[in-house]
Amino acid sequence: MRRLPDRLLRPIARRLHLGLGLTPSQVSWGALWASLAAAVIISLGHVGIGLGVMAFGQVVDGLDGAMAREFGLSSAEGHRLDTIFDRVSETAIFAAFAAAGLVPISSAVLAIVAVLLLTSVCDRSGLDPGVKRFALYFGRWIPYPTLFALIFGVNLAAYVIGLLIIDCQFQLKMDTLGGDLDTVASRAVALEVAEKQASRSAAERPALG
């Protein structure tokens, strides 16, 4: 079943790809530039306009994935690029809030650290509550320092839970492996490393062939 955002963005994604010949990675670059422009506008104190530009950037950011899925252009490289651009965008926007004096710089740094920690495990844990720059749209009703504390707390908690999920996945591997309990961790981890190497070389094989 196709995801709802994909269904909504499909006509625009088709027009951008078939009509203008844009690729998903070019759209990702467009989203990044929009977010950086939003950061500059926010840092100058125009929060409302900045958030509007940020919203435009987020819609464009959704288009690259929709386009990639629609035309079978999804790749690990594209996913990595999208993730890097998302984190660069958030870093710039959080820094802009600090530069505009809306939050202390320590709050912005802690929020981005928590987001980066969560990013480092969310592909493996499958847990991402999605409380990042999106939370900033609620600044009209909730003070920005509270929102930044929320972003920090939610992402840090999700990181800790994510680590536990990965531990549970690893525990299942150890339990399946069985045998000498004094060496089960080292044997399971060696197996995991071998599996990773095998899947990496399997992924590289068609490219070489």
Next chain:
Amino acid sequence: MTIFTHVLATAAGVQAMGLRGREAVLAFVFGVAVDIDHAVKAPFYLRAVGLHDKRGYYWRSSLQEPVALLWITPLCFYLGTVVPAVFFSIHLLMDYAVSYEKMPFYPYSPYVTQGWLLGVPDKVKELTLVGLLIAVNLLLWFRR
């Protein structure tokens, strides 16, 4: 190490640093209660082993490995206190003196270690530490 030894070490630390209120609670949370991850592993134990006692089962998780300092350090900055990092580090140092396998940096690294002081039997280490910590606690209590 057993929970009793962790309680003794944390109590000694709390007395030595003169912690009260929120800071004392944080000391016990990060010095003792991090062992709560054993409860997360309990269903796996029951599934794999059942209700019998099987020594050497892998009860640890990254909640009480050095990798946890990645989230405890920002938390310390947020709370404005070093107490979580200090008492968590004490917990780690004690656990790493027991010679079962540990994965300090999992899931970022596959490195596995048995810890330190491997030449000394685990029971000797634990009993020596318990004796020492009881003495330190009593000394700090009577010096107050």
